[in-house]
Structure formats: C-alpha cells, structure tokens
Amino acid sequence: MSPAEVGLCLCLSLLLCVPVAAQLKNEGRQQWPVPYRRFDHRPASDSYCEALYPFCPTGDRDGRIPYMRDTDVISVYRLQTPVWEFKYGDLLGKFHIMHDAIGFSSSETGANYTMEWYELFQLGNCTFPHLRPELAAPFWCNQGAACFFDGIDDSHWSQNGTLEKIGEITGSQFNDMAQWVQDDNETGIYYETWTVHSDPGPNATAWFDSYDCSQFVHRTYRKLTQLGAKLSSRSQTNYTKIYLYSGEPTYLGNDSAIFGQPALKNLAVDIRKFYHTFRPHQSFIDLTLSLLEAYKKVVLDKSFYLYYNFEYWHLPMKPPYMQITYEEVPLP
Numbered sequence: 001m002s003p004a005e006v007g008l009c010l011c012l013s014l015l016l017c018v019p020v021a022a023q024l025k026n027e028g029r030q031q032w033p034v035p036y037r038r039f040d041h042r043p044a045s046d047s048y049c050e051a052l053y054p055f056c057p058t059g060d061r062d063g064r065i066p067y068m069r070d071t072d073v074i075s076v077y078r079l080q081t082p083v084w085e086f087k088y089g090d091l092l093g094k095f096h097i098m099h100d101a102i103g104f105s106s107s108e109t110g111a112n113y114t115m116e117w118y119e120l121f122q123l124g125n126c127t128f129p130h131l132r133p134e135l136a137a138p139f140w141c142n143q144g145a146a147c148f149f150d151g152i153d154d155s156h157w158s159q160n161g162t163l164e165k166i167g168e169i170t171g172s173q174f175n176d177m178a179q180w181v182q183d184d185n186e187t188g189i190y191y192e193t194w195t196v197h198s199d200p201g202p203n204a205t206a207w208f209d210s211y212d213c214s215q216f217v218h219r220t221y222r223k224l225t226q227l228g229a230k231l232s233s234r235s236q237t238n239y240t241k242i243y244l245y246s247g248e249p250t251y252l253g254n255d256s257a258i259f260g261q262p263a264l265k266n267l268a269v270d271i272r273k274f275y276h277t278f279r280p281h282q283s284f285i286d287l288t289l290s291l292l293e294a295y296k297k298v299v300l301d302k303s304f305y306l307y308y309n310f311e312y313w314h315l316p317m318k319p320p321y322m323q324i325t326y327e328e329v330p331l332p
C-alpha cells in the first residue's frame, strides 16, 4: 500500500477530514512507538519563553563536564526526590511524582557532581502550549536539557528520597559518558510528559514514550553498562510515569500543515479549543487543576491532541484514560 493510497480521509468525531498519508514507514506500516526525533543541533530558545526558575544556575555556562584521570575511580549514585519538594514537602512523594538524577564522586579529588535532565521553562509549559492571539498555531516552550553541576546536596536527596551508591566506573568510562551526554543533549531537545499506551496491561502496545528526567537516567545507565560498568541496587528502582491510554493514534501534521492552510481550519480550531482548557499555569496547584480539567475533558470527549516531535497526533482515548504510576524499571 503506498502512502497515497492510505491517504484517504479519516473522519473524526467532528467530521474533520484529515489526511493520514505521512509518517508511514516500513512499507506503509507505522512504527510504534513513534521514535523520538533527534535534531542535528539544539536551537536557541524563543525569547517568549520565560523561566520561573533559571535553568542549571550553578552549571558550567557552556555545559562543560570536567575531565577525569583514567586511573580515577568514580562512584555512581542513584538520586531521587519528590518534585518541588522544597515547596510542598513530601506531599508529591505520596503521589510518587519524583525527580531523578545521577551523582558522581571522584576518589582521587573527592569532588562530587550531580547530573540531571529537566525542563528549561518548567513542567506546565512542556505539557501544555500557550495560545497567543497573534499566532495561529499553539506555541510551545518545551525544551528540556541536561545539567551537570558541582556538588551533591546529600540531605536534599536522602531525606525524603533516595541517595544510593549503585556502582563504580573508571575515569575513562566517565569521560566517554561525558562525551555521550553532550551529544545526547545537543540532539534530544524537547521534553515529553506523556507515555501513551493501548491499555494498562503488561502486553499493551506502546504508541509514544515520554522523554523526561527518568528517561535520561535510564539512557545514561544503559550507556554506562555499554561502556562496561556494573550497576546494582539493594532496593527496587521505581520511576514516575504519566500515562495516557488510547486506541491507535492518527497522524495529523505539523504546524504549517494544520495551521497554514485553510483546508484544515476545523482541525486547527479544534486543537486550539482543546488546549484552551489548559490555560497558562502560574503554579503547581494551577497545573494540578488543569490536569484534573484535562481528565474531565478527555473522559467526556474521548479525544486528545498529542504534540510529539513537533507534530500533532489524534488519540482516541479509552478508559482508564490517564494514570500516574510509580513502577519498577530495573537497572540494566
């Protein structure tokens, strides 16, 4: 089947006619989960985006990672703590909304370091766009990036979370990892909150994977293992995931395809309407209320517009629609 033949019109509940021709790979079959797009370099972020908390305030300005001597032995730590703990205590720990990072300490110099990956403009802005009257398309401040900085704040991680040594690597393994982190940081530029599956069961089809702090930690552990490191933990290693559940997603198109041509006006209006529910969020409480509102809307309309790889997809939502889990992902 050629893409053109598949490019019939798929009628959504609102009788929108949407071409589904693009994105078909492997002889017309879509690849699931949709691969996260890599870029050849990270663009500067738009000046419209404004961080409430500056990104990586104590990191090196150019993202440099110190060079370790080959003979050094570097301890690797698993770090986890509830999100925004400094504001809400361990309340969010009870919901298991956790932030993950990796710690390193050099046995030769005694210096230690923290490495994490997070949103440049906070989670709300990565999850929902801004509707700007002067722009047709919703506007996203969704960059995420790696931050490497001096020190490990032991009490921050250990008091309500986890600080556990999970292995040792050599200085040269560390340096190889540092090179990989910089490449990864340059090519993986945007944050994705949602994981989309066909159902909550173990055999579900994965439609989309999230791209967030914990995914960075998993990628780094895999890289360290490839480089020859052995990692192990005494306790279960669980991570937060924010799920959506849907039937097979439909590809809609990018900004210029949807918002740049009159033929898709109905779809453009519907996407704006969908995101209007989730107005700009000044606080975490607002974001939580938005998520509840999103849940209501999604259950009633059984419909969700997902933005992934800077393109829109339609998700025909199914029960239980949305879930936050704290599930085990074993060390590699």
Ligand SMILES: *[C@@H]1O[C@H](CO)[C@@H](O)[C@H](O)[C@H]1NC(C)=O
Pocket: 048, 049, 050, 051, 052, 121, 122, 123, 124, 125, 130, 141, 281, 282, 283
């Ligand atoms: C993003 O979110 C934060 C708070 O979560 C807010 O202060 C900021 O102004 C938002 N908007 C943009 C465009 O970055």
Ligand SMILES: *[C@@H]1O[C@H](CO)[C@@H](O)[C@H](O)[C@H]1NC(C)=O
Pocket: 042, 056, 059, 060, 061, 062, 063, 064, 065, 145, 146, 147, 148, 181, 182, 185, 186
């Ligand atoms: C990753 O990219 C961000 C954004 O450009 C930058 O601030 C940061 O220093 C980089 N981190 C590393 C480890 O290269």
Ligand SMILES: *[C@@H]1O[C@H](CO)[C@@H](O)[C@H](O)[C@H]1NC(C)=O
Pocket: 085, 086, 088, 089, 090, 091, 155, 156, 157, 159, 160
């Ligand atoms: C841990 O949680 C308690 C109670 O919720 C809070 O008072 C304390 O500040 C938290 N610890 C750290 C290091 O943030």
Ligand SMILES: *[C@@H]1O[C@H](CO)[C@@H](O)[C@H](O)[C@H]1NC(C)=O
Pocket: 077, 103, 105, 111, 112, 151, 152, 154
């Ligand atoms: C990191 O270094 C600080 C300051 O020297 C020290 O207090 C802390 O215990 C170290 N943490 C780890 C996990 O090595």
Ligand SMILES: *[C@@H]1O[C@H](CO)[C@@H](O)[C@H](O)[C@H]1NC(C)=O
Pocket: 201, 202, 203
């Ligand atoms: C998942 O798939 C495996 C292998 O096909 C099967 O043995 C198992 O029963 C399935 N589990 C569920 C919950 O469907």
Ligand SMILES: *[C@@H]1O[C@H](CO)[C@@H](O)[C@H](O)[C@H]1NC(C)=O
Pocket: 022, 253, 254, 255, 256, 257
């Ligand atoms: C948007 O998609 C069209 C094809 O549907 C493609 O030709 C165009 O290059 C894309 N634009 C961007 C900015 O990716």
Ligand SMILES: *[C@@H]1O[C@H](CO)[C@@H](O)[C@H](O)[C@H]1NC(C)=O
Pocket: 236, 238, 326, 327, 328
């Ligand atoms: C960790 O994940 C496992 C399996 O995914 C689950 O059974 C367990 O209850 C989780 N632990 C916590 C503390 O939620």
